[in-house]
Amino acid sequence: MGYDVFSTDRALTEGVERHSAPALLDETRAELTALGRAAGSAEAQEWGALANENPPKLRTHDRYGNRIDEVDFHPAWHQLLERSVGAGLTDAWGRPGGHLRRAAGFLVWTQVEAGNGCPVSMTHAAVPALRTEPALAAEWEPRLTSHRYEPGLRPAGEKAGALFGMAMTEKQGGSDVRANTTRAVPLDAAGEYLLTGHKWFCSAPMCDGFLVLAQAPGGLTCFLVPRVLADGTRNVFRIQRLKDKLGNRSNASAEVEFDGTWARRVGEEGRGVRTIIEMVAATRLDCVVGSAALMRQSVAQAVHHATYRSAFGGELIDKPLMRNVLADLALESEAATTLALRLASAYDTVQDGGDGAERERAFLRLAVPAAKYWVTKRCTPVATEALECLGGNGYVEESGMPRLLRESPLNSIWEGSGNVQALDVLRALQREPEALNAVLQELGEARGADHRLDGAIKGLLTELADLSGIEARARRLVERLALVLQGSLLVRWAPPEVADAFCASRLGGDWGTAFGTLPHTLGLAAVVDRARPAG
Template sequence: MATGTHTVTNQAPPLVGYDMFSSDRALAEAVERHLPPEVYEEAAKELAGFGVSTGSSQAQEWGRLANEFPPRLRTHDRYGNRIDEVEFHPSWHRLLGRAVGAGLTDAWGRPGGHVKRAALFLLASQVEAGHGCPLSMTHAAVPALRADPELAAAWEPLLASRVYEQDLRPPLEKAGVLLGMGMTEKQGGSDVRANATRAEPLAEDGAYVLTGHKWFCSAPMSDGFLVLARTARSASASAGGSTSAAGSASGSASGSGSGSAGEDGLTCFLVPRVLPDGSRNAFAIQRLKDKLGNRSNASAEVEFDGSTWARRVGEEGRGVRTIIGMVAATRLDCVLGSAALMRQAVAQAVHHASYRSAFGGPLVDKPLMRNVLADLALESEAATALGLRLAAAYDAAEAGSEEERALLRIAVPVAKYWVTKRCTPVVAEALECLGGNGYVEESGLPRLLRESPLNSVWEGAGNVQALDVLRALRREPEALNAFLVEVGRARGADHRLDRAIREMLAELADLDGIEARARRLVERMARVLQGALLVRWAPPAVADAFAASRLGGDWGAAFGTLPHTLDLAAVVERARPEA
């Protein structure tokens, strides 16, 4: 019988209409493991509901449209008045409103709040990564604002609100607000010691006006921004100071890090977009960045013209100390965002291979394809397990655990370095699993690939993270001790993990010339930490495969080189996205 030339056969159906949370076994198990029993049942219901929402065709179409129609800058209105507004496609606002309503900015002070939020963030980022930026900044601003109890009392309820209001009005007149951040300047980048933005005090206590230019301002449509600037007094008191925000900002939930009072010479300020009288603050958006990926999200260069009103947050000259808690939280979101991209890429690859037939049977049953998929699934599960473990550490640190606070100090930059580095090769290999279909925009994989390097660059690139780990090793022995206690909980369960721990300890004992090999050390620490978590909590097939390949030395340079004796079918089956 003749077949029409346009009859479609042997194509995978779209991966839509599924519960993105419940079908992600690694994520669902991590949530159950780390949430307090008294809040788990209700949280699991909320997460499953959000998982159905994120897995819907509607949400995925919103994600596509938000990137197809990126934000536009409107500097002036029709009459020539400077307005500096960013216009977004309605799909962006729908995604952002849905996420705010689900509680993605409402974690602090709630039992298990950081674990639940981490799971929500991982789900939301799979649909569309760009809207995670304002969510992350708003969530992370809380510890910085707490340096000023009066500011925190006024702003924190608005940051944690589940109401999204996109219009620009005086912040304290709104039911919910978003915050952005501006730290880096064009002459310094990660080295904020080179910042030149100046702050002059006004007669009003705590009020200043700013003059300067920020090279990267995150989420410029927000209601306010935390920025760093120099006051005359702090600059003179700390000339030649030695603290770099990118180098020390990985501190714990309470903002522990290097440096002492007055060293950095910078002060933290809150800059509102709209002043209490309803007038626009002097906040000139010079241009939006034309980025490789993350195209739905606006990133901008902004200028403060000498009349930009700001409120000091914390003490003069301690701006880095004030803002490092924010940077630490956003770095964890970089880990979660990369884990989300990996999970979605692997889900798409496994889904495609399950439906696509070639050479006499489904691709997923071909030994070599199964090896590739299993290898990708291992990397994805390890990233998810690590990200949720760190979220649990945030909950414990907020509840008063000093050991968990110390663990965050070193484990956050370790995870930020390694997980974000692994994201791009995972996504690229998953794209290849779809063949030519994966290289076509309609598959969604090109958007994931463009997004994949971002989290490695933002909030301190790889070298910054590695150097920050060295700083913690040298100056904060309690951080290393907490790390060793954490990995030590799995000792004796797998001989390959035990050997990897011994090799790591030998490298840690030799700090001569350590800076040149810092990346090697941090990678080893990350793989040992991930291995310890999987040996303790993952199914035997997953733990065995990870230990054999990532810890045992039998690991090729490319994905798909796992030892053939492993139970690869079980690893792939666990990564299958269908509920």
């Protein structure tokens, strides 16, 4: 029996109502409700299971020995992408309220199968990078924001919709993209180059185009590599192998080689990192949203199981210790969702360009890497504890919990692991003081509402005032920053029992090292009831 993934998530629905413009709310709610019902349907859940159980397969050559470098997917993968693209999950830029609406939809649809979120996220995030070259944006943006999914390797000009991937990292550099060795040799035609080199990780190699970093004569530069050229011939895009990954198995990740691969420059030579920085920020936000989705699905499964499982003389959900565990998990999930939607709403304000746009831009500069660090880190322990709530049944593949657990570490690694995020926060603190001012203004909105939050903010400021050994302390600093930000949002917007429990445990120090150690005097039953996935 299906359920509405959107409408039964109170933290999500309340966040959408809170941040939506009144004129857009009815339309937004209707779109997300339709997507939520589809996500909770038996049909969509079967798609997710089949796509996960039947991972993509690489075909390097056809039967005549010609190089084709194609990736074959189970039909369920295409059904998932058709629905996600059709729901507008690649269409936010320039659409009123588009980032909030898209983030909420991404959170909903990820709960069906997280793997299809990779090409969806990169297609969405490629738009601001392409806008550095107006001619490229005019050509590609209508395809990337289209609600039409058209798989298959054909010239992009013949398709009503297109998807984008990216190939940034190399085996000798990893996150240090300035160590890349892929070469870009300019051609006579302006803006055209030939690339030669390798990419250790190419995300979603079946896409129509890719953003790639390579060393041009002027330094590290961003390029657009089309999979198929305008005349119908295939660009040189040699897929060496698909990665055998821990999770995210429905999605293809590849190692690729370029050898005289035709590309178009995006942005100026030597400014490749600056060109893709907004793309990176957008995909980092999707890491936060995606982790919030995995947490929500984990908690929904745990609460549902405990509601209907009888043991030791009664329903599990009524047992004080199980209630404590479920409430603790629910707090983590709601805090992640609330923060993710706040970030998405900031993107809409920046996009609108009205009052507050510059403050929100500065807020995002610091809040996105901090949220990416902390929320993605919390995803795996939430999935692990939720699995345990189902006991031995949770360890069995049919429960779906092992798939959630295998997926849970991904977002903490993708688009920069924990250390990369922590160092990015330090960079913003040192170089962009307006970013810290914007976050402090945000925290100030909750000043005086909870003494534990006030104390945590004071402790954060004390730590910021001491720069000795700051790099070695970076993770602790970023953790505190993310927690006080989550606490301030919950104090302002969540029900009192949720905010009280969060502040008492995460900020007040009355918390153990494992889930289920909340103070027993709190209103835990109300916290758990709020997290129930049934209407």
